[in-house]
Amino acid sequence: MEFQNYINGKWVKGRKTFQTINPANEALLADIAQAEISDVDLAVDAAKKAFPSWRFTPAPLRGEMLYKVGDLLKQKKEELAQLLTRDMGKVIAEARGDVQEAIDMAYFMGGEGRRLLGYTAPVEMPNKFGMAVRDPAGVVGLITPWNFPVAVPSWKIFPALIAGNTIIWKPSPETPAISAAFVKVFEDAGLPPGVFNLLMAPGADVGRALVEHPEVRVLSFTGSTTTGRAIAGAAARLNKKVSLEMGGKNAIIVMDDANLELVADATLWAAFGTTGQRCTAASRLIVQKGIAGRVKEALVERTKKLKLGDGLDPNVDVGPVINKVALERIHNYVQIGQKEGARVLVGASTADVGGKGFFYAPTLFDGVKPGSTLEAEEIFGPVLSIIEVESLEEAIEVNNRSKYGLSTSIFTQDINRAFTAMRDIFTGLVYVNHGTTGAEIQFPFGGVRGTGNGHREAGQAALEVFTEWKSIYVDYSGKLQRAQIDNRKE
Numbered sequence: 073m074e075f076q077n078y079i080n081g082k083w084v085k086g087r088k089t090f091q092t093i094n095p096a097n098e099a100l101l102a103d104i105a106q107a108e109i110s111d112v113d114l115a116v117d118a119a120k121k122a123f124p125s126w127r128f129t130p131a132p133l134r135g136e137m138l139y140k141v142g143d144l145l146k147q148k149k150e151e152l153a154q155l156l157t158r159d160m161g162k163v164i165a166e167a168r169g170d171v172q173e174a175i176d177m178a179y180f181m182g183g184e185g186r187r188l189l190g191y192t193a194p195v196e197m198p199n200k201f202g203m204a205v206r207d208p209a210g211v212v213g214l215i216t217p218w219n220f221p222v223a224v225p226s227w228k229i230f231p232a233l234i235a236g237n238t239i240i241w242k243p244s245p246e247t248p249a250i251s252a253a254f255v256k257v258f259e260d261a262g263l264p265p266g267v268f269n270l271l272m273a274p275g276a277d278v279g280r281a282l283v284e285h286p287e288v289r290v291l292s293f294t295g296s297t298t299t300g301r302a303i304a305g306a307a308a309r310l311n312k313k314v315s316l317e318m319g320g321k322n323a324i325i326v327m328d329d330a331n332l333e334l335v336a337d338a339t340l341w342a343a344f345g346t347t348g349q350r351c352t353a354a355s356r357l358i359v360q361k362g363i364a365g366r367v368k369e370a371l372v373e374r375t376k377k378l379k380l381g382d383g384l385d386p387n388v389d390v391g392p393v394i395n396k397v398a399l400e401r402i403h404n405y406v407q408i409g410q411k412e413g414a415r416v417l418v419g420a421s422t423a424d425v426g427g428k429g430f431f432y433a434p435t436l437f438d439g440v441k442p443g444s445t446l447e448a449e450e451i452f453g454p455v456l457s458i459i460e461v462e463s464l465e466e467a468i469e470v471n472n473r474s475k476y477g478l479s480t481s482i483f484t485q486d487i488n489r490a491f492t493a494m495r496d497i498f499t500g501l502v503y504v505n506h507g508t509t510g511a512e513i514q515f516p517f518g519g520v521r522g523t524g525n526g527h528r529e530a531g532q533a534a535l536e537v538f539t540e541w542k543s544i545y546v547d548y549s550g551k552l553q554r555a556q557i558d559n560r561k562e
């Protein structure tokens with residue numbers, strides 16, 4: 073099987089190919105046409121040429137195109153989910169959720185075709201009218217990760233399209249097969265050539281060329297903090313708009329009065345779902361002393377029961393991690409944790425699942441100290457650190473001290489504590505009596521501190537980075553009216 077790049081409405085071969093393997097069994101999944109720097113120019117030219125007619129397609133009709141994409145995604149949901157699992161390993165139920173998130177986004181943004189709201193406001197002169205409207209930004213470059221290979225790109229693709237932009241998308245080289253299959257859906261829906269282009273390549277060259285291309289006005293990136301910072305630097309130098317979604321070190325706070333069963337269910341799901349490879353995955357459990365013992369007992373018991381394996385098997389709870397490098401990185405953090413004096417309750421080693429694949433045993437650490445490597449660094453794997461605290465205030469302080477600020481949850485049945493936490497937790501997402509994962513697409517998604525750069529994805533907030541405000545004043549008085557001057561006596 074070979075997947076190709078998509079430029080100006082055509083699937084194009086590369087001079088070279090690279091490969092994508094299934095992380096559950098290391099079998100070759102597909103050969104992938106490798107884009108080169110010259111393809112960036114071709115794709116940007118195509119996107120630039122397609123921009124005027126896409127921009128002038130009335131937004132409600134652009135919206136209908138998105139509804140069509142949504143309909144096709146619905147029809148193909150199972151097929152895409154299976155490919156997604158084979159490409160990056162998440163269990164099939166989660167792969168279906170990943171595709172469902174894109175379906176939700178398609179319809180939500182389709183509806184924006186009849187909104188894209190601007191506003192009018194009174195003006196200070198008689199016989200004059202003022203309004204603010206959204207213009208598309210132009211050609212946009214999207215760079216996305218492998219952990220949500222359909223959902224996360226959809227947070228960028230649909231708002232960019234509904235606003236009238238044209239796109240060059242560079243997905244992670246870990247998930248090219250599902251990326252190409254996703255683009256095919258847009259082609260099948262009848263999206264005009266050049267509006268949406270796909271470039272796949274390993275390494276940094278193609279991404280860098282896209283970031284630096286003078287015709288690419290907006291960059292939207294989700295991925296590592298290191299790459300995000302480099303993109304931000306380039307964007308600053310080149311005066312481009314850039315939206316960044318980077319690391320997380322998300323915490324679940326558990327108060328003494330919490331519902332223990334719920335805490336165990338939710339923590340297991342938030343920490344080990346997607347094998348801990350969500351930006352929103354819980355990697356810290358900040359637990360009040362009075363309930364800590366019971367929480368640990370419940371978690372150890374349940375963690376041991378989790379079934380590892382190929383995500384296509386519906387009985388499997390936890391799939392592989394993405395690749396060998398990830399496996400080594402995770403284990404390295406685990407060893408650092410042990411050296412720092414944290415105590416392993418369960419896991420802490422690679423797992424043997426039929427001798428193949430990149431499996432890591434879900435791992436619980438106890439006695440983790442605030443400020444230690446384990447507590448501070450994003451591990452992006454199935455490792456949960458337990459930190460004991462005395463009070464809500466201390467829990468919030470430990471939470472907010474993190475260099476990241478994406479998602480925090482609190483478990484309590486006390487409404488006063490819940491509202492205090494909602495007010496004082498400083499992250500982009502806050503959950504009450506629910507784990508740190510599971511954001512819905514109609515609300516803004518993103519984080520504070522090292523997680524982001526002030527932008528939000530999803531919800532109507534997603535439109536901000538892909539549009540430019542244009543303020544329009546119409547003076548129908550027939551004479552010169554000087555604002556701030558002519559209507560003032562003093």
Ligand code: UN1
Nearest residue numbers: 220350351352509510511
């Ligand atoms: C991510 O981890 O990058 O809120 C996205 C969630 C999902 C999306 C996660 N809806 O966990």
